[in-house]
Amino acid sequence: MKLKEQKDPLLPLARTIIFLLILFVVIVFFIASNKKNNEEQVKDFSVESSRLLHFYDTSEGKILITDQRGKKISVVGNEGGFMRAVLRSLAKERISFGVGPEEPFEITASKNGLISIIDPVTGRKIDVSSFGKNNAEIFTTLLFKTENLIYKEEG
Template sequence: MRLTLEPKLIPRGMGIAVISVMLLTFTWVAMVSLQGHDIGEPYAPTQQVRQLRFEDRADGSIAVIEFISGQQIHSVVGESGFVRGVLRGLAQERKREGFDSSRPFELIGHTDGRLTLIDPVTKRKVDLDSFGPTNAENFLRMLTKPVKEQK
């Protein structure tokens, strides 16, 4: 019985060239990202901004409070995994850097319809539309819900 080798699909030199280009690309992206440059799409102009605080409640819900009026405008109940995940990540970063939760987050609606949640304390930005329209819609309600007038 005689063994035969399959012919090479890619010549060795070309394989090395392709791998080299890939490694250079990954290295360049990593360097740019680590230097703090934003390599995403530029943000459209701001259309609406709302400063919000988020407070955990005893019943497991999260109260969404408009910072300026101090009024609760929304409540996150049940699973709401996306909202809870985003808020948990931002809160953990604040805690890790030694900040408390007293300062508000900024929920920004852009003229192109995109939403961004920014932590002015840590400078972290979360592009909410990156996670799909259904997830972004949860935050859109917080941006557009009117504040009830107190009597």
């Protein structure tokens, strides 16, 4: 004599509920851990120091850099290729807004060491640190030095 197994009609429903609960817990855990990581990253990108500077092209083909008060900070000669490329990129968009060098650019250093140049007029930001240490140092020097820096010309 064989006994027929009787299947509980609620068993598939119970399995589905357990599966959905486990899935819910995994999703909540993932969202919570991701939010924590994002908050830590935002803290790292908060600005530690910043400086507003004006950049002018001179008739000799150099870049004159002044602070907000008009004090000469630096003159960059022929070796400033990276700086020129960054500034031209920002200036091109700025010209379309009808604004020139009379409005300053902002150089910032974040808590995680990222160096950026921001155009407050257009809102455009270039993270110069992503172009390597040597290129970032050009802007880092301008951010932290207060005395006049005259870069030697090549040739």
